[in-house]
Amino acid sequence: MESEQLLSALKKEARQITDQDICLARAAIFDSVKDLPEKYRRAYSSDYFSHLYQAFQELRICRYPDKSEPIDDEEYRSLLVRICHQTDDGNSKHKAFHRFASVVIPYLVFIAKRTIHPVGMIFPGGLMIVSxxxxxxxxxxxxxxxxxxxxxxxCRCRDSEELDP
Structure with missing residues (x-):
């Protein structure tokens, strides 16, 4: 598949995602972090969702690239399978998150070529994604x-251990 074809398919799918789907996807993210310590809860919920939602909005108005690039079909299929298996309990919030993430994350990975999680997102131990x-x-x-x-x-990120001090 070419990046232009993938972008077209993602834009078409994005048009099918409703405001209710987005609200349910956001709720699923918030539910998934409710047991985390407070200092991580925001990064894993509102900051992460804001990053995904911004990419979703960008996707909806994204123009087609001047040059189409090949997309590895197996990598794309593998990504979708992993997104759908993150939680698979039939919960309406999780279904909405899967629909939302199945559009946004491939956009970030294959089209925008940006990080899946936002720069500045903090992880246990105080380390974070940096540019x-x-x-x-x-x-x-x-x-x-x-x-x-x-x-x-x-994800486009490299491991932090590769960063020269």
Whole structure:
């Protein structure tokens, strides 16, 4: 598949996402972090959702690229499967999140080529996603390789250990 085809499909799917879907997706994110310590709750809920929602708004008005690039079909399918398996309990909030994330995350990964989580997002231990000289670095990038539903391997971030001090 070409990036132009993927963008067209994502834009079409984005038009099918309702305001109610977005509210339910946001609620799913907030529910998923309710047991985290307060200092992480905001980063994993409102900051993360704001990042995704901004990308969603961008996608809806995104123009087609001057040059279309190939998209690895297997990577795209794998990403969608992992998003859908993050929680699979039939809950309406989770279904809405899957619909929303299945549009936004492929846009971030394959079209916008930006991070899945926002720059500045803090992780346990106080480490965060940073931008340095046009590259993005994540403190958990290489630590998620054994998590089946993680999508970190497709994120544009590099591991923070690669950042020269």
């Amino acid at each position: 340095h000289e046009g590259e993005y670095y994540c403190p958990v990038k290489n630590k998620q390789s054994d998590v089946d539903v993680a999508v970190c391997d497709l």
